[in-house]
Amino acid sequence: QKEVEQDPGPLSVPEGAIVSLNCTYSNSAFQYFMWYRQYSRKGPELLMYTYSSGNKEDGRFTAQVDKSSKYISLFIRDSQPSDSATYLCAMSGTLRAGGTSYGKLTFGQGTILTVHP
């Protein structure tokens, strides 16, 4: 079983729709959660970075973390064709002095999203 599971999609929605992207994880040591957006032939670009359970909003994007259920989500409101990309969830654990995994991220497989006009 992978430490992080992400619905691979692909997901196709009409412009203006609300999009929900989800990841589940099994490692309770994960404390920091990120969403990256990756356009075709580009590197991942950081969208959201959260630590605590609850919601974090940035414009049309809302990241939700539920540590008790080991579940994170990214919601996109009023989706646009420019939102068409692959979305990757990523997470990391608490760093400890003397550890060997400083800042190591574990990624989901990515969800391919297409928003059509």
Next chain:
Amino acid sequence: NAGVTQTPKFQVLKTGQSMTLQCAQDMNHNSMYWYRQDPGMGLRLIYYSASEGTTDKGEVPNGYNVSRLNKREFSLRLESAAPSQTSVYFCASRGGPTYSNQPQHFGDGTRLSIL
């Protein structure tokens, strides 16, 4: 505002050839990382350097070596390329103190094909 720069962007090699992928960051970050991305596999960590002068193996280090040349530069070397190493390679860097949890910032990748 370059961020993380990777060279080359594309490369085709023959089996058995060697090659070094270059990565440089201009954000004064302490930590740097090399990943490979394959369809259905997500991003997998090859090697990382928590700080200048240190390197450690990640999830899939076999067939690769790395050098942290200075604080800015972190290179990835394939000594004897194999078709299984055909992939897109990403370099990333992370700021803040070594023990911090700042997110990573990525370059735009090197697309490598091994025939």
